[in-house]
Amino acid sequence: MSRREVHSHEPAVQRVVTSGTFSLDGGVWEVSNNVWIVGDDVEVLVIDAAHDADAIAAAVGDRRVVAVVCTHAHDDHVNQAPALADRYGAPIVLHPAEAPLWEMTWQERTPDRAMADGDVLRAGGVELRALHTPGHSPGSTCLYAPELGTLFSGDTLFFGGPGATGRSFSSFDTIIESVRDRLLTLPPEVEVRTGHGEATWIGAEAPHLLDWVARGH
Template sequence: MTPPGPIDHVVTSGTFSLDGGTWDVDNNVWVVGDENEVLVIDAAHDELKIEEAVGGRRVVAVVCTHAHDDHVNRAPALADRVSAPILLNPAEAPLWEMTHPNRPPDRELADGDVLSAGGVELRVLQTPGHSPGSSCLYAPELGTVFTGDTLFNGGPGATGRSYSSFDTIIESIREKLLTLPGDTVVRTGHGDPTTIGEELPHLEEWIARGH
């Protein structure tokens, strides 16, 4: 059996609902750490599949990049199964409470926080826009950033729904993400990875397209 790497990945499937609409989605769930302990990023749709990817390792925390229901719908169930705290930026409270009105997150995520599991450090970059408290997680030693729904392969996350802002997401991407090294791998909440260098040249195109 191949030992787990510093980054493991499962895709889970379900739905995303907001503003009266529901869409089928596939979500990337990231498990980051070593053979002993990990952080789980975005517990979506299927806590048993995520727990299988954890493989008996200690879960330091269930980290939520933001609180849209497709990213947090199984966070409490997973957290309870693995006895781990749920971490979320407090600006996400209105969205979180739509899904989990009676279960607040356990700890707050703030810009500049450093989370650690298995010798891997993740620096929290607050990147509002897709939602008020969206957060990305940058692992400089691994040359990767986990962007949730802030930056995708091909452009910024959606901003056409409640609690979102196109101007804000562009500012977040410009200031917090496109300043990272160009070879930084962008591991997204949905779809295929990209790199900062691949996305950087398109910033002005996104701005023109968004206005």
């Protein structure tokens, strides 16, 4: 079951919530994912195409998809990326360090474009700046839209702390460094739109950094 939410306070950003599973290291978990659609009435970027291609396409409508952007390659964030890319003739964009995780889901399909730190993706007058934030996975990348005051954090930062690091290809020390050096240096009023669950703000998460370090893995 999927639902569409349009943020009336910021019409350039839509959220589609989809449900499915996440699989890694022999485990399978039920999850709900945030799929973000960013742009205007003409063209958009789709961030993290998860679980339900039809629900995502219904939200996109007849707009042009400039790219299907993956914040990282865990299967619950990329399992509909090829379907959306093929439907709209759009490239799949992913950091190359995610290749081992991508290949767990898609052995015969490779991303179309490598995303590097500092790259800028554009659609509908919105610019998303790629911030490489490894830790949850080697190529995890957040997308910062300064003019929207918004960060799309994937699974790097959530309400209450950083993403999980207890599985293959993850590192607690690395994600703490990424959050501290790349994300908490952003303005405190920046809204963090996450890969799962509700939004938070940079300023709300900054005071908890020492607690995260003390809690460890």
